[in-house]
Amino acid sequence: MSDAPWTIDRIADALGAPALRSRFLSEINRAPAHELLPTFARWERVAKNLLDAADRGRALAQHDARGEELPGEWIDATDRIQADAARARSRGAA
Numbered sequence: 001m002s003d004a005p006w007t008i009d010r011i012a013d014a015l016g017a018p019a020l021r022s023r024f025l026s027e028i029n030r031a032p033a034h035e036l037l038p039t040f041a042r043w044e045r046v047a048k049n050l051l052d053a054a055d056r057g058r059a060l061a062q063h064d065a066r067g068e069e070l071p072g073e074w075i076d077a078t079d080r081i082q083a084d085a086a087r088a089r090s091r092g093a094a
Contacts, residue, residue, distance in 0.1 A: 014047035
């Protein structure tokens with residue numbers, strides 16, 4: 001990740017998705033002066049988290065491409081997800 005300072009433009013670029021970028025720009029432009037810094041800080045965290053997640057995803061994809069076991073602890077939630085789906089279907093969910 002770059003050490004460049006976070007700016008409105010950098011946050012907008014880091015958000016990537018047009019809808020998310022639009023929401024950020026709307027909120028930052030409508031924020032009253034006393035809420036401007038907290039609004040900026042909240043979206044800066046969102047942008048940092050997205051960039052960190054993308055970096056982790058790329059690292060995991062590299063492990064997978066090499067046929068390696070993915071690092072970290074992984075919890076198999078298959079049974080729980082299948083039980084949740086069965087309950088949803090029994091209530092008439094599509």
